[in-house]
Amino acid sequence: xxxxxxxxxxxxxxxxxxxxxxxxxxxxxxxxxxxxxxxxxxxxxxxxxxxxxxxxxxxxxxxxxxxxxxxxxxxxxxxxxxxxxxxxxxxxxxxxxxxxxxxxxxxxxxxxxxxxxxxxxxxxxxxxxxxxxxxxxxxxxxxxxxxxxxxxxxxxxxxxxxxxxxxxxxxxxxxxxxxxxxxxxxxxxxxxxxxxxxxxxxxxxxxxxxxxxxxxxxxxxxxxxxxxxxxxxxxxxxxxxxxxxxxxxxxxxxxxxxxxxxxxxxxxxxxxxxxxxxxxxxxxxxxxxxxxxxxxxxxxxxxxxxxxxxxxxxxxxxxxxxxxxxxxxxxxxxxxxxxxxxxxxxxxxxxxxxxxxxxxxxxxxxxxxxxxxxxxxxxxxxxxxxxxxxxxxxxxxxxxxxxxxxxxxxxxxxxx
Amino acid sequence: xxxxxxxxxxxxxxxxxxxxxxxxxxxxxxxxxxxxxxxxxxxxxxxxxxxxxxxxxxxxxxxxxxxxxxxxxxxxxxxxxxxxxxxxxxxxxxxxxxxxxxxxxxxxxxxxxxxxxxxxxxxxxxxxxxxxxxxxxxxxxxxxxxxxxxxxxxxxxxxxxxxxxxxxxxxxxxxxxxxxxxxxxxxxxxxxxxxxxxxxxxxxxxxxxxxxxxxxxxxxxxxxxxxxxxxxxxxxxxxxxxxxxxxxxxxxxxxxxxxxxxxxxxxxxxxxxxxxxxxxxxxxxxxxxxxxxxxxxxxxxxxxxxxxxxxxxxxxxxxxxxxxxxxxxxxxxxxxxxxxxxxxxxxxxxxxxxxxxxxxxxxxxxxxxxxxxxxxxxxxxxxxxxxxxxxxxxxxxxxxxxxxxxxxxxxxxxxx
Numbered sequence: 001x002x003x004x005x006x007x008x009x010x011x012x013x014x015x016x017x018x019x020x021x022x023x024x025x026x027x028x029x030x031x032x033x034x035x036x037x038x039x040x041x042x043x044x045x046x047x048x049x050x051x052x053x054x055x056x057x058x059x060x061x062x063x064x065x066x067x068x069x070x071x072x073x074x075x076x077x078x079x080x081x082x083x084x085x086x087x088x089x090x091x092x093x094x095x096x097x098x099x100x101x102x103x104x105x106x107x108x109x110x111x112x113x114x115x116x117x118x119x120x121x122x123x124x125x126x127x128x129x130x131x132x133x134x135x136x137x138x139x140x141x142x143x144x145x146x147x148x149x150x151x152x153x154x155x156x157x158x159x160x161x162x163x164x165x166x167x168x169x170x171x172x173x174x175x176x177x178x179x180x181x182x183x184x185x186x187x188x189x190x191x192x193x194x195x196x197x198x199x200x201x202x203x204x205x206x207x208x209x210x211x212x213x214x215x216x217x218x219x220x221x222x223x224x225x226x227x228x229x230x231x232x233x234x235x236x237x238x239x240x241x242x243x244x245x246x247x248x249x250x251x252x253x254x255x256x257x258x259x260x261x262x263x264x265x266x267x268x269x270x271x272x273x274x275x276x277x278x279x280x281x282x283x284x285x286x287x288x289x290x291x292x293x294x295x296x297x298x299x300x301x302x303x304x305x306x307x308x309x310x311x312x313x314x315x316x317x318x319x320x321x322x323x324x325x326x327x328x329x330x331x332x333x334x335x336x337x338x339x340x341x342x343x344x345x346x347x348x349x350x351x352x353x354x355x356x357x358x359x360x361x362x363x364x365x366x367x368x369x370x371x372x373x374x375x376x377x378x379x380x381x382x383x384x385x386x387x388x389x390x391x392x393x394x395x396x397x398x399x400x401x402x403x404x405x406x407x408x409x410x411x412x413x414x415x416x
Numbered sequence: 417x418x419x420x421x422x423x424x425x426x427x428x429x430x431x432x433x434x435x436x437x438x439x440x441x442x443x444x445x446x447x448x449x450x451x452x453x454x455x456x457x458x459x460x461x462x463x464x465x466x467x468x469x470x471x472x473x474x475x476x477x478x479x480x481x482x483x484x485x486x487x488x489x490x491x492x493x494x495x496x497x498x499x500x501x502x503x504x505x506x507x508x509x510x511x512x513x514x515x516x517x518x519x520x521x522x523x524x525x526x527x528x529x530x531x532x533x534x535x536x537x538x539x540x541x542x543x544x545x546x547x548x549x550x551x552x553x554x555x556x557x558x559x560x561x562x563x564x565x566x567x568x569x570x571x572x573x574x575x576x577x578x579x580x581x582x583x584x585x586x587x588x589x590x591x592x593x594x595x596x597x598x599x600x601x602x603x604x605x606x607x608x609x610x611x612x613x614x615x616x617x618x619x620x621x622x623x624x625x626x627x628x629x630x631x632x633x634x635x636x637x638x639x640x641x642x643x644x645x646x647x648x649x650x651x652x653x654x655x656x657x658x659x660x661x662x663x664x665x666x667x668x669x670x671x672x673x674x675x676x677x678x679x680x681x682x683x684x685x686x687x688x689x690x691x692x693x694x695x696x697x698x699x700x701x702x703x704x705x706x707x708x709x710x711x712x713x714x715x716x717x718x719x720x721x722x723x724x725x726x727x728x729x730x731x732x733x734x735x736x737x738x739x740x741x742x743x744x745x746x747x748x749x750x751x752x753x754x755x756x757x758x759x760x761x762x763x764x765x766x767x768x769x770x771x772x773x774x775x776x777x778x779x780x781x782x783x784x785x786x787x788x789x790x791x792x793x794x795x796x797x798x799x800x801x802x803x804x805x806x807x808x809x810x811x812x813x814x815x816x817x818x819x820x821x822x823x824x825x826x827x828x829x830x831x832x
Contacts, residue, residue, distance in 0.1 A: 006832040007814060048692035066453065153630075160787065173813075174829045176786070180810050184803060188633060212615065213798040214569075217604060220561045370592070371576065371787065375802070382629040383799025385601060386791070390572045395597050397589075398423060413590045416422040 007177065014178045017117075017124055018146050018185025024116045024149035026184060026193035028094055032109065032283070035102040039281070040288045045103050048283070052103035053261025057323055061257050064092045065102045067119075071111055074118035075408035078140050078166060081133045085140070089115050098324030104304035104358055105268060106315035107149050107326025117186075134174070141166075141397025142178035149183030152188040153197035158183030164369040168402060170412025171371065179232070194247040197284055200359075202298060202352045202381045211280035215384040224347040224359055225388045229395025232336055232345065232358055233250035236365025236400035239313050239335065243328070243405060246321030258324065263312075264322020269283060271315055279308070280315040284334040295330075295372040298337035301345075309358075328405050329363055336362030356381045357392040364393040365400030368409060417552060423593065429544065429555060430594045431555035433537055434562050440532045440568035443608030444510055446700070448525065451518040455697070456704045457654070461519050462697070464686055468519035469677025472512045474738055475675050480508045483535075486741075487527055488533035491824035494556050494582060497549045501556070505531050512741030520697040522731035523534040523742025525567050533563025533602075535780045548592075551740060557582075558594035565599030566606040568745075573792035574599030576637060584818060586828025587787065594639060607725040610797045614701055616775075618768045638677035640763040641773055641804045645811025647759065648752055648774055652781025652816040655729050655751065659744070659821060662737030673739065680738020687731055695724070696731040698767025700750040711746075714753035715770045717761075723772075725755035744821050745779055752778030773808040779815030780809040 039045050060068055067073060067089035077085055097112040115230035121143025141162045149158020159179040175195045250260045272278055279293040286374045287294045316331040340358025345352040356377060364373035370393040377389035398415055476484055483489060485507035493501055537559025541552045549830050557578045565574020575595040576629040580587045587817045666676045688694055695709040713719035732747040756774025760767040774792060780789035786809040793805035814831055 003815065003832060007811075013783055034640060076716070077665065108691075156790065156802050159806065171589075173585035173786075173831075176810055177814060177832060180806060184633070184638070214699050214795055215427070217600070222600070242625050330802075332439035369588075371587075374572065378794050378799040378802055379630055383802070384792040386572050386794055386799070390596060390599070392577065395423075398417065415589075416419060416426065416593060 007347055009121070010178045011139070011181055013124065013128065013141050014181035015185055017121055017139065017142055018182040019189050020120050021117045021143060021146035021182065022186035022189025023149045023193065024094070024120065024189070025147065026190045026195045027113060027330060028097070028109070028116065029151065029190070029195045030193075031094075031098050032101055034241060035098050036282055037105055039102055043278070046269060046278070049103040049105060050262045050265035052099045053265040053322065053324060056099055056257055056325060057258035057261045059092065059095065060323070063088060064273045067092060067115075071114055072408035073138060074115065074161075075145065075166060075406060076222065077122070078137050079120075079410065081136055083127065084136070085119045087119050087123045089119035096370055097384070100319065100324040102281050102327050103265070104278070104326045105265070105324040105326065106149060106281055106312065106331055107319050107321040107324055108283065108330030108332070109326030109327050110329035112325065113151035113372070114144050115147070115232065117143035117145070124212035125186035138175035138178050142182035142219060143174040145179035145183035146186035150374070153187055153191070153378040154182040154376050155187040156226055157372045157379055160375055161369055161372035162194065164372050165367055165406065165409065167410045168404070168410030169415060198378055200356065201252065202299070202356050202385060203350075213383060214387065217387060221349050221353070222293060222353075222388065222391060223413065224343075224349050225391045226285050226395055228340065228343045228347070228354060228357060229361055229392035230359035231366040232392060233396035233399030235309065235313070235339060236331070236332070236362050236404075237397060239317065239328075239332065239362070239365055240400070240403055240405045242313060242317040243321050244407070246317050248324050259322040262322060264318055267318045267322070268315060271318065280311045283330050285330065286310065287333045293338065295334050295337050295359070298334070298341040301351045301354045303351070304338040304341040306342055309342070312338060328366065332363040332366050333359045336360070353385060353388060360389060361396035362394040366405045367394035369395040370394050387407055424522055425593045426554070428598055430542065430558050430597035431601055433540055433555065433558055434598040435605050436536050437533045437559060437562035437598065438566045438602035438605025439609065440506060441529055441535065441563065442606045442611045443526060443569065444513070444684070445606070445611045446531065446609075447514050448517055451453045451507070451514050452698055455518055455520055457764070459694070462685060462688065462694070463569055465521060466516045466678040466681035467520040469738065469740060470674055472741060473674035473677045474799070475508065475511065476739070479504060483508060483531075487530055487822055488554060488824035489827050490560065491532065491582060491822060493534075494540070494822070495826065496769060497552055500542060500552070503535050503539045505535035509741055515687055516735065516740040516742050517698050519681070520694070521681070521735040521740040521742065522697055522700070522728065522747055523735050523740055524699065524746030524748070525726045526745035527743030528741065529563035529567035530560050531563070533559035533561070534771070535559075548791040554591035554594050557565045557591040557680070558598035562598035562602035566602035569603055570792050570795040571600040571603040571606070573742060573788045573795055574603070576791055577785055577788035580788050581783055581822065581825065583826045583828030584773075584820070605800035614704050614712065616712070616772065616796055618772050618801060619766075629799060630803065631647040633803060638766050639802065640759075640765050640770075641807045642811055644756065644770060644773060645761045645808035646815050648755065648777035648808060649723065649781040649812035649815030651729070651751060651755060652748070652812060652820070654777050655733065655744070655748065655778070656816070656819055656821045657756065658729060658733040659737050660819070662733050662822070666738050667764060677739040680740060681732055684739070685733060687734065691727055696727045699746050701746065709754065711750050711753050714757040715765045715768045719767070719771075720754040722727070722758055725751045725758070728754060738771070742783065747762050748779040748782050752776070768805060769801060772801070773804060776805060777808040777812035781812035782821045784813060784816065784820045786810050786813040
């Protein structure tokens with residue numbers, strides 16, 4: 001009876017959370033799409049990136065010092081409940097991210113979604129009377145799940161991500177029900193608002209008549225997936241170290257916080273000039289230029305250059321390290337898919353499969369969430385190749401070191 | 417460098433483990449198939465079940481008292497390393513299980529596979545010099561993964577099962593690499609020996625042209641899946657309590673261990689006579705009788721009777737509680753699929769989907785491994801319906817209580 005009441009309580013708490021976060025995700029994704037279209041339409045917007053940076057810097061300096069830590073603040077509140085996550089985090093990160101993308105910063109979405117989820121969850125926790133600290137913690141985890149599940153359209157990996165991301169090498173089930181409900185409801189709400197997600201295709205080698213649900217394994221491909229997994233993990237490590245390093249460098253070299261993204265914006269413009277392409281700006285999911293390198297193009301042979309992955313690391317580290325807003329995950333998808341594209345050529349294996357492996361595995365390494373990423377691959381690419389995905393994600397996880405992009409992540413079980 | 421050496425060490429240890437356990441699984445599955453065929457061919461074999469029970473009882477009493485605890489012994493050795501798992505566990509459980517199935521006991525396969533995996537892993541641990549207690553623990557976990565992945569043909573859920581089963585509500589990643597390698601190699605080895613697995617079909621509602629990998633959700637079906645999940649969980653609880661209760665009752669009522677399975681065998685014969693069908697004997701995956709209730713028939717409308725699930729609970733609890741060998745998992749598949757079949761009629765939802773939900777969710781509840789079971793559904797039924805599977809498995813997990821079928825499982829994080 002206590003159990004039934006507890007389950008009912010969590011369903012009743014998670015439903016509105018999912019609806020609110022899913023709606024916030026829909027608003028965010030809609031605005032993001034419009035911002036990206038505008039950037040494609042008016043290429044000169046890029047030259048306003050330093051100005052946009054100044055704006056973001058000023059807004060966060062004036063109103064957002066308490067929420068500057070972003071995802072880490074939410075994780076800290078879960079580890080050691082303190083003052084809660086301020087509600088202002090949601091609008092600030094939303095505005096900051098849209099501005100970042102409008103002017104061409106290289107950033108992602110999951111940070112924004114997770115922060116909106118966390119701050120809405122914290123808001124609900126303040127309004128509902130009689131919640132205990134453990135309840136607030138569960139609600140915050142559900143907020144992470146709702147943000148992740150909603151923004152990527154992957155409800156099951158949204159739940160697992162929230163359960164897996166708090167501690168390296170350990171998954172805790174305390175909040176599994178609220179995470180699952182909030183993530184599914186958020187995804188459904190976001191879809192109900194008319195938001196679609198990009199569809200990726202990995203051409204299945206399984207004829208429907210076979211009745212099989214797992215693609216037969218090929219020894220060489222499996223070995224290549226493992227080797228690629230190691231490289232994906234080292235790339236995660238490089239990305240995390242470079243983002244943290246640039247962040248620290250900006251902080252120590254430029255005292256005035258508002259100036260940091262201004263300098264970062266100038267550096268991004270300089271990078272565009274050096275590399276001679278705008279392919280590494282923004283989300284990078286699609287481009288009006290059919291010859292551009294995008295996440296989608298990485299699934300086709302020849303869809304990425306040998307060092308596309310590296311340039312995306314640099315562009316993103318400069319953008320985020322200097323104080324622009326967004327997330328790391330979509331750039332990590334890009335970096336992984338581009339590296340996978342190149343490795344497929346070297347290893348003589350299917351390009352779409354290895355782009356997909358990189359897509360999830362670099363992310364798995366950088367966030368230390370190999371199981372969420374394996375399940376995400378099922379939700380995004382289908383289940384037939386789950387063994388390859390599990391192998392690449394596990395090895396990326398093992399080789400990405402103990403830091404990752406979230407500094408508030410704790411070590412639950414040390415890696416090998 | 418240490419990491420690369422450690423990874424190499426674990427790959428080198430897990431490869432032979434996977435080959436050996438996969439071969440043992442192939443031998444076991446081949447013998448099991450032959451035993452089941454013989455039982456179908458010679459129906460009078462059922463009347464020898466008490467004699468078979470006496471044989472199993474005598475063998476375990478004479479040679480197997482150190483390995484009687486089965487799966488729990490392996491889990492105890494992982495929690496608190498002691499004298500290791502005796503190598504004799506593998507042949508004893510193999511012989512005991514084949515005899516159980518030859519004469520018509522209602523039992524499964526995973527216990528046998530996991531015990532063969534654990535004892536082979538423990539054997540390797542004794543032969544390889546210089547292993548530390550933590551290494552032995554990891555190797556034992558890899559043995560569990562290899563047994564599970566090999567016997568069911570589900571390598572990724574084999575890995576996750578081994579990581580998830582030791583403690584309720586907590587997954588630990590310490591042995592993830594050895595578990596993954598051993599599970600994949602075991603599955604591949606078993607397949608290479610010519611062993612096939614039963615293919616289940618859940619007719620996808622996704623047209624291939626849609627480019628989607630997740631079936632669109634339907635609110636009523638999702639609600640029905642959640643409600644069914646609760647019932648699946650309560651069924652897991654019933655199954656676990658009944659098996660433990662009968663085990664204790666046999667132990668206290670019948671002093672002489674050899675006599676217990678003799679009585680149990682007589683009770684199974686009596687049950688066949690009462691229920692008037694042999695459908696609940698053995699594995700129950702298939703039957704030569706096209707009108708029989710089997711796991712496969714449960715995926716078709718009308719493929720199970722209203723109380724098929726209940727009778728399978730009774731048959732299995734009597735078989736295993738009295739000392740026959742095998743496992744609980746395939747009967748749990750049967751129980752869940754049969755209950756799902758009936759619930760689908762009541763809720764007016766697709767029979768194949770709900771049979772599949774029950775198949776994995778009753779197992780998830782009884783072993784407290786909701787994520788392994790969600791991934792198992794992807795490996796057995798495809799990924800399109802993963803959200804339904806996650807919902808049913810999570811709710812079954814929440815409603816199955818804190819005991820489960822493995823008494824050596826610890827509580828990592830209490831349920832809601």
